[in-house]
Amino acid sequence: MRQDERFRPHLAPDAEALTLGDEERVLLEDAMRLLPQASPRDVMRLALFELVEHRRFLAWVDEHDREGKRGSPPAALPLTHTRGFGA
Structure with missing residues (x-):
């Protein structure tokens, strides 16, 4: 059994077609x-939280780049993408 098969019972019923x-x-x-x-x-739950935070950061970077701004991400935006799970 592939590792992601372990997660199917914990997803929505229509997740049978889940492809990671x-x-x-x-x-x-x-x-x-x-x-x-x-x-x-x-x-x-932890993996999905990390994914959401990572995507929020990427959206912030895209917006920042489009507007030509400089600076650090806002404090409300955790930088979990740089630390990963083990940091």
């Missing part, structure tokens, strides 16, 4: 490796 992209798969594999005692549901 490379980014999602890496996040799940990191979480499973670093949190071996966690339940699949907890690992999935």
Whole structure:
């Protein structure tokens, strides 16, 4: 059984067609490796949180670049993308 198969029971009923992209798969594999005692549901929640935060950061960078601004991300935007699960 592939590792991402463990997560299907914890997703919405229509998730039978779930196909994880490379980014999602890496996040799940990191979480499973670093949190071996966690339940699949907890690992999935953490991985999805990391993915959402990463995408928020990328959206901020895109907007910042389009407007030609400089500076750091706002404090309300965690930089989890730079630390990953193990930092």
